[in-house]
Amino acid sequence: MVSPQENSVSAIEWRDDSLWLLDQRLLPLEEVWLQHQDVDAVVASIRDMVVRGAPAIGITAAYGVVIAARNRRNEDAYHWLDLVQQDIDALAASRPTAVNLFWALDQMRRALARLSDDEDPVVQLLREAKSIHEADLAANHTMGKLGAGLIAQYNMPARGVITHCNTGSLATGGYGTALGVIRSAWEQKLIDRVFAGETRPWWQGARLTAWELTKDAIPTTLMADSVAASLMQQGSISWVIVGADRITANGDVANKIGTYSLAVLAKHHGVRFMVAAPTTTFDMELSNGRDIPIEERGPEEVVAVKGHRLAPENVDVYNPVFDVTPAELIDAIVTEQGVVERPSLAGIAQLMEKPALH
Missing domain, CATH: 1.20.120.420 (translation initiation factor eif-2b, domain 1)
Known part of the structure; x- marks a missing residue:
């Protein structure tokens, strides 16, 4: 261990x-x-x-x-x-x-x-x-190796990756899920730069991911979440790599709000989309993402930053913490038990029957 x-x-x-x-x-x-x-x-x-x-x-x-x-x-x-x-x-x-x-x-x-x-x-x-x-830490190191191997396998022309929210040592037992893949890929010289979305409304990308990556001296560019489409259009991005909070039996993924948008953009621009998560994130009792309970939080997180209000009084606020990315938008799910490309019911079931690799 x-x-x-x-x-x-x-x-x-x-x-x-x-x-x-x-x-x-x-x-x-x-x-x-x-x-x-x-x-x-x-x-x-x-x-x-x-x-x-x-x-x-x-x-x-x-x-x-x-x-x-x-x-x-x-x-x-x-x-x-x-x-x-x-x-x-x-x-x-x-x-x-x-x-x-x-x-x-x-x-x-x-x-x-x-x-x-x-x-x-x-x-x-x-x-x-x-x-x-x-x-969990051992699983993250295994996922890092497997995810980096997948990046090497596809040898995409662009060498930039986008990540969303925070999936590193702060969010795990150590090393990270999606950031573990990114750390491993950087060590193997498979990527040149990470573009971290700021991740509103809690700013996990700006406050946490950028902090972790700069500590590791990995070239990192912080961007507003809405910049992702433009970067993909310019041909600067090879992969979007994210984590997950729950994955259903068919491969649908609940993750930080904004993940679904990135998956749609990636599909349109020919950018590959990877989810890195341990098998403890899978909920095999749920057949698809429509069954995942989505947490909603209070309006103060959206209308104010550190107590300073930016929005008008009495405006309605919708603040879901997660969204669901359908399996058909995901190129690969990386776990400590292996990789499932083009996730499906059969592929996920086969994965969950395997022993851990670490």
Whole structure:
């Protein structure tokens, strides 16, 4: 396993018997770590986007279960398991779209069910949470290699790539999904430049992706989201590479709002479109993207920036956090279990039957 501490950038750490989260709302201007010692604080940090990114949310929730077990055992030695289940329900309700959250909580429920009497249950649960964290990092490195191999295979004439939102170490256990592919491709000299969309309304591209890539000295150009079409028209882009928050059985992908627009533009301009996500992001119980619950957030995120209002009072606001990109617009989905090109029901089912490559 690769240790999470091997990354130049990290956002989730377990130290001093506490969960520490890098407050991503303040980046890149401030680097502030918040200590979490109760479940309510973990729920609030997921809900309020102190931590964001589907894999990172799942990892955070897993550590939240450890905190729940420790606190509930101290509170009620006889009924603590029932109380922990209530805390798991609260963690599950923190955000509705990222399926990694529910996968990680299911893993922790299984760990609770198989607790042995010969070891402290908190120690056993912490081992499981750290395993989830380390496995995500290892999966990201595998995806990076596979995605870079796909870029090399198609040898597109343009050497620029577009990415959207943040899919790097900040959004995962480390290295990143789409940014992991980009990091690996840069190391292999397969790309020359990354164009990062600013990603309104939370500016994850401007604040987080640009910060991560410049830390790694990868040539990065920040652009308004609406610039993508012009860049593709100029022939500057070979790939759009994004992550995912949920992928259905047929290969439809829910990701940060604006992803669908990029997929439509890529199809029109002959630019290839790649999704990089671990298999924990797949929801095989949903047949297609129409069934994915799409989170909506409040109007203040759209009408104001850092408390400064830009829009008129009383204007209506529509603020969905995600959109759904149909499988037919996706050239490849890269996972730690392999690559599915031109994703379909059959292709996704075959992928999910494979063992992990890392």
